[in-house]
Amino acid sequence: MYRTSRETHVGQARPEIASSWTRSRLNGLRADDTPGLKQESVAGAGGLTRAAGPVLERVRAELDDTPFAFVLADRTARVVDIRCADKAFGGALVDLGIVPGVRLGEDQVGTNAVGTPVETRKGLFVRGDEHFMAAFHEFACYGHPIIHPITRRLEGVVNIGGRAGDEHRLFSPLVRRVVRDIEDRLQLDASGAQRRLLAAFQAAARSPRRPVLVVGRGLVLATPAALDLLEPADHAAVQACAEGMRGEGEVTHRLTLVSGRTVWLRCAPVDGVEGALVDIVPEQPGRRGTRGAGTATGWPLLVVGEPGSGRTTEARRAVGPGSITLDATDVVRHGEQAWVSNLVALLEKDGPAVVIEDIQLLSEQVTLLLARCLRGTRRMTVMTTTPGGHLDGVHASLAALCGARRDLVPLRRRRHEIPGLAQRMLADATGPGHRRLTPDSLRVLAAQPWPGNLAELHRVIQIVARTRSAGDIIASDLPASHRGVPAPVSPFRQAEREIIVAAIEAAGGNKLQAARALGMSRSTLYNRMRALRIH
Structure with missing residues (x-):
């Protein structure tokens, strides 16, 4: 029998705890399970960690030598930062496997003060044995969601934890203050960029029948007409297309949607910000695509x-x-x-x-x-x-x-095609309609560098098809080598990277020749290669 304390039965649990326990059981979890915490990459939460870092450090200093820990998690309940001044309590967290990179979602560890606020978007205090898994019963925690003040999107959760046994009545007001400060910093960080993106979207969306999206860092806005056209896999493809712009002005891509309908994506940069306005134009009968070559006009x-x-x-x-x-x-x-x-x-x-x-x-x-x-x-x-x-x-x-x-264009320059390619490869491997890749897993796949191109993508899909026999394929089902999302880079740095890689390839791997072709010294080339992570 699940219990909230030594005297309280499950039927008397607080409604929010009882609901979470029910979801935990529906996820196939048991109270006596050992938490299956797997550490993954924490790249991709830059805006959140940038806003939260100074706030968490200040409050950690205020609580110096107290047996408490602050945990920052992103919108997927993945831990991205831990601040703890007490070595004994910090060691207890490490022994339990709570380190940056692990996910504490309800689907993985049941009721807790990180995953449950992500699920409900509400603050929650979880006393010791209110945690679903017995492994967490020695802790009492309060978690509160971080909501972006402009987009109203869930950005993450701040959690404070201590030993069970005390009520820790200051947890709730303290964490609420921390969250408020983080949200203020998010607004300052995004006020210029995201307000420009929002203004561009509002100007383009005056006609509700116009299928248009605005895609920026941490922000996607779409009109009802666009949502009617796009399936989840299509959203990942459109976002990859917009994020693949490298400052060359307006670009156009031809895309076949999951529905089988062919559309043109007109991606135009939004002035003064890293983002794009994407118009979706259905292809007219008889119009042909422009990507790739047509039939050869001669041989060989x-x-x-x-x-x-x-x-x-x-x-x-x-x-x-x-x-x-x-x-x-x-x-x-x-x-x-x-x-x-x-x-x-x-x-x-x-x-x-x-x-x-x-x-x-x-x-x-x-x-x-x-x-x-x-x-x-x-x-x-x-x-x-x-x-x-x-x-x-x-x-x-x-x-x-x-x-x-x-x-043939390498796959890293055709990111908008990766979601559709991956879904088709999965259907070929498992049969149509049996399984699907979730939007988050498609986004992760589209973000990979793919040095092995289509062959590498096919190999990854084959591995996933063999290891996941039923249900949707989520990001954690992908091979560890293809699970992390690389930190976003600016269009300028991406263009610089591709120019250097092309020069090295043209020189047959000879770095000295590549440096001469680029008009720089060999030492400068090596410095740029290290900075851009070119191996």
Whole structure:
């Protein structure tokens, strides 16, 4: 039997506690469960921690040497900061697993003064055995939600905890004062940027029939017409599209919604703030998309893309079924002479199309021979390669022969497509309609760097499909390597990072050549690489 104290039965529990216990049981939790706390990345709560840090430090100093701890959690009940001056009490929290990066949601640990205020958006005092799990019975805590004063969005929770046994009557007024100070700092921090975003939205939303959104850091506003068009996965795609702008002015993307309808997203920057106004324009019948290349106007065709970006798929799509594939990686296994003999035999006679994979691995001699064969062959031929300076050097003769070229955009520059791609890959792995990725998990996926492109995304979805057999897939179900959300960077720093990465790739990994091409010293290049986390 669940009890609120040694004498009180569950039927006499406070209504807010009884309701929380019911939700905890519906989540499949038991009172005698061991809290399954897993530490994750705490990146992504910058605005909250920036506003709360000085306030929490001030109040910690005021309560110096008292056996209390302040816990700051974000809107998902994930702990992002802990302030505790008493080593013994701080050690008790660590022993229980309460450290930055763990989630204390009701769905994970039941009734508590972090997860329950997140659930109800109301302050709550939880005495010792009012906690759902017995592991928390030695604590008494009060938690209060932090509501953004402009957006009215839940930003997080401040919790103060101490040993059970005392009423701690000052907990509630003290935490309310702390929350009020944090909300004041949030308003000061966001008053300029978010007011401009709000003004831009109000100006665009004068017509209720106009499907339009404003997307900014920590703020998404949408008209009813936009909400009618978009499913949860579509919201993640639109947000990724808007956040992917890099200061080049208005951009347009073509997007196929979950419903199957195709729309155009016109993303325009909002003056003076990191944010975008997104107009959703349904595609008219007969209008065609502009992304990617159309049918090649000549042969051979060159397909250029990073590893995992879908070069093979694009090459086979171009020539249709029945093609023959030669892979330059087989030179190592079969030897150069045998590989060249097979190549010459194929291209000297008529037959189905030929796909030659990974030409960046061919030596200069084989490259010259292949170029001569291509000049005389009547077969449709497609070559695939990675981008880089080799196309202007060793393999320039092959690139010059091609009648058409298709450059595949890396997945990190197509973030708005990731939610739809992930859902389709999941449907292929589990069957349509069986499982779905939640909006939060799609947002996390869209934020990953994806150095392995589509192949890496497919591998992650396969892992999720095998490990989660039923129910919605939430962010914590993703592999640990793809669960954290990188801290947001400015459009300028993102553009700088991509320029440096491209220069290094073009130089074949030679940092000195890349530095010369960028007009900087090698030491400056290394400093910028460290600052931008380029490995």
